[in-house]
Amino acid sequence: MKGFKVVLFIMAAAIVALGTTAAYAFHSGGVAECTGCHMLHDAKSSSALLAGTDVSSTCINCHGASGASSYHIVTPDADMPAGTPPGNRTPGGDFGWLKKTYSWSPRTGTTSTSEGDRHGHNIVAADFTYAADGTNLLAPGGDMDATQLSCNSCHDNHGKLRRLSDGTVATTGAPIVGSGSYSTQVLPIPTGQAYGVYRLLRGNGSTAGSGGKTFTANFNAVVPSTYNRSEATTPTRVAYGAGTSDWCATCHPDMHSGTSSKMTHPINQGLSADVVANYNAYKGSGNMTGTVATSYDSLVPFQTDNTADYAVLKALAVNDGTVSTGPATSDRVMCLSCHRAHATGWDYMLRSNVEGNEFIAADGVWPGTDSPSTIAAAAKYAQGRTVAETTKAYNDTTMHYATYQRSLCNKCHAKD
Numbered sequence: 472m473k474g475f476k477v478v479l480f481i482m483a484a485a486i487v488a489l490g491t492t493a494a495y496a497f498h499s500g501g502v503a504e505c506t507g508c509h510m511l512h513d514a515k516s517s518s519a520l521l522a523g524t525d526v527s528s529t530c531i532n533c534h535g536a537s538g539a540s541s542y543h544i545v546t547p548d549a550d551m552p553a554g555t556p557p558g559n560r561t562p563g564g565d566f567g568w569l570k571k572t573y574s575w576s577p578r579t580g581t582t583s584t585s586e587g588d589r590h591g592h593n594i595v596a597a598d599f600t601y602a603a604d605g606t607n608l609l610a611p612g613g614d615m616d617a618t619q620l621s622c623n624s625c626h627d628n629h630g631k632l633r634r635l636s637d638g639t640v641a642t643t644g645a646p647i648v649g650s651g652s653y654s655t656q657v658l659p660i661p662t663g664q665a666y667g668v669y670r671l672l673r674g675n676g677s678t679a680g681s682g683g684k685t686f687t688a689n690f691n692a693v694v695p696s697t698y699n700r701s702e703a704t705t706p707t708r709v710a711y712g713a714g715t716s717d718w719c720a721t722c723h724p725d726m727h728s729g730t731s732s733k734m735t736h737p738i739n740q741g742l743s744a745d746v747v748a749n750y751n752a753y754k755g756s757g758n759m760t761g762t763v764a765t766s767y768d769s770l771v772p773f774q775t776d777n778t779a780d781y782a783v784l785k786a787l788a789v790n791d792g793t794v795s796t797g798p799a800t801s802d803r804v805m806c807l808s809c810h811r812a813h814a815t816g817w818d819y820m821l822r823s824n825v826e827g828n829e830f831i832a833a834d835g836v837w838p839g840t841d842s843p844s845t846i847a848a849a850a851k852y853a854q855g856r857t858v859a860e861t862t863k864a865y866n867d868t869t870m871h872y873a874t875y876q877r878s879l880c881n882k883c884h885a886k887d
């Protein structure tokens with residue numbers, strides 16, 4: 472551990488000199504210092520001389536550090552005792568929610584449960600007691616074996632995919648000079664250089680290891696460089712571009728309306744004029760006084776057009792509220808309009824609570840077992856969560872909707 476901290480420090484200095492953004496750079500958009508993940512003589516895993524018992528444990532060694540900020544996406548168990556939520560508020564979400572099971576009694580004599588397993592992608596990480604999903608033995612709507620799910624099912628541990636200066640994505644070509652995730656990236660990419668792909672995600676030509684899937688879709692997006700933050704005053708706007716839904720459908724083909732013969736919610740298609748009008752006018756249940764200039768809501772994001780033009784995406788990726796424009800009919804509904812990618816405080820990894828209670832907020836506040844409002848503390852609204860847990864599950868977004876607010880499906884459909 473001590474050895475690679477020193478290395479990290481040196482890497483960080485080098486990257487600052489290159490003019491890229493991350494203060495504690497490690498991957499810098501591509502393959503990182505080998506010994507950050509591999510132990511050449513005292514490894515914990517024989518299969519690839521890994522620093523952890525398995526792939527995900529190797530990643531969580533760093534990504535599961537204490538302190539909710541930056542690249543941390545797994546809150547350590549000790550930092551989230553009962554009643555205390557996982558702390559990270561990244562766009563993908565904190566895997567710590569997988570350890571949170573809630574039970575409550577909506578009516579006398581009945582018990583409802585929101586199992587930890589249901590809250591996200593159950594990556595297998597033995598060193599941190601994360602185990603495969605107990606119910607989903609396969610990816611729903613697909614055939615991937617859930618016991619094989621790990622960080623590198625979705626991310627390339629070696630980060631070989633790159634965006635070249637002509638916009639193409641390939642595993643070889645010009646050297647990667649930095650992360651391609653952030654709004655600080657210099658565009659156009661100078662000739663002879665390349666950026667890593669968004670979040671080192673797998674894509675066309677990047678094949679996951681054993682039990683993994685072969686991706687053909689690339690995930691295009693840009694995020695502000697400060698992305699693990701409270702959304703109380705302004706949202707963290709990820710500009711999602713082309714390919715995001717097809718990317719998820721790599722493992723969930725039957726959840727995608729374009730590839731499935733099943734009846735499933737429309738995915739990756741333009742929003743109708745009605746949906747656009749709803750989204751832009753909707754401020755809360757019954758309140759349709761909003762305007763397109765300020766209607767963006769990070770709890771209900773949409774894909775920008777079908778674009779892989781990073782200049783367009785970069786201009787939208789802000790966290791200071793300066794770009795709050797809502798959608799047009801060229802924008803699209805995507806999997807991440809409703810879900811996050813890692814885990815959330817809600818069942819099915821949804822961005823907001825759509826289940827089991829008529830109101831997601833009551834008496835003007837987020838509900839919770841310990842709410843000062845007896846209405847908002849009612850078991851059917853609190854659903855076993857403390858106010859802190861409910862609030863954190865919304866990335867600390869201030870409850871700015873209606874006093875009695877119904878599900879956020881209404882942001883697009885306005886049925887309330």
Ligand code: HEC
Pocket residue numbers: 502503504505506507508509518519521526529623628629679680681
């Ligand atoms: C971010 C963590 C990480 C870094 C940094 C990293 N590796 Fe790996 N590497 C892995 C993981 C995880 C596996 C196992 C993949 C699997 O089993 O699916 C692996 C597997 C390997 C393998 C065996 C399988 C294969 O893909 O060929 C080799 C060889 C390897 N790494 C070399 C390197 C070298 C050389 C470097 C430095 C230039 C490096 N790795 C940096 C995580 C990393």
Ligand code: HEC
Pocket residue numbers: 475493495496497498499500507508526529530531532533534542622623626627628650651652667669670671672
């Ligand atoms: C030695 C510590 C360390 C290990 C081990 C590690 N990471 Fe990271 N990771 C970091 C740091 C620091 C950052 C932020 C700076 C950067 O992106 O270089 C980061 C950033 C990332 C990002 C965002 C990168 C971007 O450009 O947007 C992803 C995705 C990621 N890591 C995935 C992984 C995966 C998957 C593994 C395991 C295969 C892993 N990391 C192992 C330290 C680590």
Ligand code: HEC
Pocket residue numbers: 527530531534542543544561562563564566592594620621622623624625626670672692694709807812813
């Ligand atoms: C099912 C696919 C999947 C798995 C498994 C997965 N990730 Fe991610 N990860 C993503 C996607 C997609 C994003 C981009 C999310 C966004 O911007 O909305 C992301 C984002 C990230 C980020 C940037 C911060 C954030 O949350 O937005 C980090 C760091 C990261 N992942 C690390 C990891 C590590 C470490 C693991 C394993 C413990 C892991 N991921 C497992 C798909 C996955």
Ligand code: HEC
Pocket residue numbers: 588589590591592593594603604607608609610611615616617620624625684718719720721722723806807810811812818819820
């Ligand atoms: C590499 C394959 C892979 C990719 C890519 C992937 N998933 Fe999954 N997903 C799985 C597996 C395996 C499971 C079953 C295990 C589990 O539920 O933890 C699963 C489960 C789920 C669940 C059910 C969660 C629950 O517990 O009920 C949802 C929702 C989901 N995925 C959404 C997505 C979305 C949205 C994306 C794109 C951001 C995505 N998946 C990308 C493999 C994948």
Ligand code: HEC
Pocket residue numbers: 610611612716719720723726727728736737738804805806807808809810819821825
């Ligand atoms: C309009 C919102 C919405 C969109 C868009 C959406 N989902 Fe879902 N998804 C849900 C809801 C709500 C549930 C839980 C209830 C249900 O299954 O109807 C769910 C459940 C799931 C499940 C768990 C199913 C199970 O049987 O356990 C998976 C997997 C999943 N979604 C993946 C995806 C993927 C992949 C996409 C994009 C191709 C996607 N979803 C798009 C709202 C959405």
Ligand code: HEC
Pocket residue numbers: 736737740741742743744745746771772773803804805808809825879880881882883884
């Ligand atoms: C980001 C916007 C968005 C969100 C959020 C959203 N939808 Fe939709 N929904 C659409 C679009 C787009 C269509 C396609 C019809 C249209 O454009 O008017 C659609 C269509 C539907 C349809 C009709 C499907 C058909 O084949 O006729 C139903 C039912 C529906 N949505 C339910 C839901 C539910 C339930 C939720 C919440 C879990 C939800 N939607 C969330 C955008 C959204």
